Amino acid sequence: MRIAVPKEIKNNENRVALxxxxxxxxxxxxxxxxxxxxAGLGSGFPDLAYQNAGAIxxxxxxxxxxxxxxxxxxxxxxxxxxxxxxxNQLLFTYFHFASNKPLTExxxxxxxxxxxxxxxxxxxxxxxxxxxxxxxxxxxxxxxxANYLEKPLGGRGILLGGVPGTxxxxxxxxxxxxxxxxxxxxxSGLGADVxxxxxxxxxxxxxxxxxxKNVKTMMSNEFNIRHLIKNADLIIGAVLIPGAKAPHLITRxxxxxxxxxxxxxxxxxxxxxxxxxxKPTTHEDPTYTIDGVLHYCVANMPGAVPYTSTLAxxxxxxxxAMELAQKGWQEACDKxxxxxxxxxxxxxxxxYQAVADTFHLPYVPVSYYLNHH
Ligand SMILES: NC(=O)c1ccc[n+]([C@@H]2O[C@H](COP(=O)([O-])OP(=O)(O)OC[C@H]3O[C@@H](n4cnc5c(N)ncnc54)[C@H](O)[C@@H]3O)[C@@H](O)[C@H]2O)c1
Numbered sequence: 001m002r003i004a005v006p007k008e009i010k011n012n013e014n015r016v017a018l019x020x021x022x023x024x025x026x027x028x029x030x031x032x033x034x035x036x037x038x039a040g041l042g043s044g045f046p047d048l049a050y051q052n053a054g055a056i057x058x059x060x061x062x063x064x065x066x067x068x069x070x071x072x073x074x075x076x077x078x079x080x081x082x083x084x085x086x087x088n089q090l091l092f093t094y095f096h097f098a099s100n101k102p103l104t105e106x107x108x109x110x111x112x113x114x115x116x117x118x119x120x121x122x123x124x125x126x127x128x129x130x131x132x133x134x135x136x137x138x139x140x141x142x143x144x145x146a147n148y149l150e151k152p153l154g155g156r157g158i159l160l161g162g163v164p165g166t167x168x169x170x171x172x173x174x175x176x177x178x179x180x181x182x183x184x185x186x187x188s189g190l191g192a193d194v195x196x197x198x199x200x201x202x203x204x205x206x207x208x209x210x211x212x213k214n215v216k217t218m219m220s221n222e223f224n225i226r227h228l229i230k231n232a233d234l235i236i237g238a239v240l241i242p243g244a245k246a247p248h249l250i251t252r253x254x255x256x257x258x259x260x261x262x263x264x265x266x267x268x269x270x271x272x273x274x275x276x277x278x279k280p281t282t283h284e285d286p287t288y289t290i291d292g293v294l295h296y297c298v299a300n301m302p303g304a305v306p307y308t309s310t311l312a313x314x315x316x317x318x319x320x321a322m323e324l325a326q327k328g329w330q331e332a333c334d335k336x337x338x339x340x341x342x343x344x345x346x347x348x349x350x351x352y353q354a355v356a357d358t359f360h361l362p363y364v365p366v367s368y369y370l371n372h373h
Contacts, residue, residue: 001325002032004068006061007039010075012283014042014306015313017072017093020049022318027054031325034058034067043310065089070324074313076103087111088347090329092321094118097344097355104345104359111348113329117317119352120342125242128338129320131178132312136302138182138238141265144296145171145234146190148263148287154294156261158233161191168192169233174220174249174274176200176207179238179267187234188215195228197249225249229258237266237274245272252276260292269297330370340366 003026005018016039018026023033033055037047047057058064065071065084073093077085079102085091087110095116097104107114117129142160149169151157162168171187173180176198187194188211196211197220198204204217211217218224229235229250239246246268255277266278273279277290280299287296302309320339323332333339344352349364356363 002034002067002069003072003321003325004058004064004070005033005035005039005072006064006081007036008042008074009061009080010078012300012303013075014303015074015310016040016043016045016306017074017314017317018321019043019310019314020045020053020055022314022321023050023055024053025318025322026325029322029326032056032067034064036061036064040310043306045310070321072317072321074310076100077106079106082106082110085110085112088113090115090324092117092317092324095344097352098358101359104350104355104361107345108348108350108361112345113343113347114345115324115329115339115342116344116352117342119344120320120338122338129313129316129342132316133302133309134178135182136305136309136312137267138179139186140301140305141179141183141236141238141267142171142186142190142234144286144301145187145236145263145265148265148294148296149233149261151261154261154287154289155263156233156259160187160234168214170231171195171234171236172228172232173197173236173238174225175237175239175268176203176217177238177240179240180236181207183236183238183267184211184215188212192234197224197228220249222249226254226257229254229262231259233259233262235262235264235275237264237268237278239268239274240271246274248274248276250275250277255291255293258291258293261294262292263294263296265296267301270299273297333370340370343369 035050035055070090076095089112092115120129146160149155158169160169169192171192171194173196176196194215199220266273266275268274278297281297343366346369350356351366
């Protein structure tokens with residue numbers, strides 16, 4: 001198969017959909033890889049590394065798109081790319097259709113096959129191509145929080161782990177899923193006192209058996225939250241209710257109860273945030289302060305560490321991409337049934353119920369395409 005990897009052109013996106021190691025796996029298996037000039041540079045992979053792996057460097061985005069039977073990307077195509085996408089081309093990338101009507105309409109018109117990373121879903125409801133980015137954001141939330149707790153940056157001026165003879169910082173984590181767990185590992189590793197709040201008892205049972213002694217779990221409810229925020233130094237928002245906006249667990253009035261210089265990192269900002277006063281910020285201007293409480297709410301945290309994020313993402317995508325290249329998109333589902341859920345639009349038909357419902361457009365079950373080959 002011919003696999004093409006365009007350079008990401010969305011603002012501040014430095015990730016790339018394929019590493020030189022991935023390119024080598026494809027070429028070794030008899031596939032051709034076309035990668036746009038400098039596509040890997042933002043993640044630290046020069047063109048030469050891809051060439052050494054057997055890939056062909058294409059000078060322009062137009063040429064890159066024109067070469068591919070499968071297009072591998074990170075972010076959804078943006079407007080200038082719409083006209084480059086052809087009928088029957090397989091696009092494997094993050095799309096997030098439900099929040100983007102122009103993109104949905106453009107992909108319907110293109111008659112391409114759109115396989116969305118974010119909806120690839122296993123039987124146990126886990127999302128294997130979203131997990132790596134949650135892991136990155138979770139670990140990073142503590143790194144950022146520790147940094148902003150420094151006085152010159154607006155924080156309380158407390159070192160996360162303290163030193164002998166002083167108490168460590170108190171870290172409160174709302175939600176003990178992927179983000180919350182990774183945040184807890186980082187914060188506890190630095191010596192902080194950590195409390196994870198969740199509503200799932202099975203989840204907290206699991207966490208209490210695997211986490212170190214300086215991590216405690218507690219039931220998430222308003223009573224406990226109001227009590228704990230009074231002396232927390234760093235609060236991390238990591239709640240997710242699948243398919244819904246995050247609930248506001250910390251409301252505006254609660255900020256007054258907090259210590260001045262408390263740092264809030266709301267990782268759930270991309271789902272509306274679990275802190276009422278949270279609004280999306282960017283890496284250029286990541287923080288703002290309300291009532292003496294510092295807010296960090298960057299909606300695309302993994303974008304700041306493209307090297308790690310690219311490797312983490314491609315570790316997860318490559319096995320699927322390889323099967324798609326070897327067998328084609330219909331038969332690839334035999335080995336990886338979770339790909340079924342990944343198809344959102346096929347040859348002009350919306351095959352993902354939630355996207356069809358969002359835009360009140362007709363829905364065709366994906367089985368129509370998968371059973372007719
Ligand atoms: N900002 C970023 O760059 C970035 C990157 C990756 C993920 N995220 C976001 O981070 C959030 C968390 O993602 P995740 O992968 O950890 O999700 P997850 O599903 O693994 O975990 C969510 C957890 O929240 C818990 N929860 C639900 N309601 C709760 C409540 N009322 N109180 C406390 N806990 C509650 C659930 O039981 C679950 O354990 C999502 O909104 C995700 O989109 C943001």
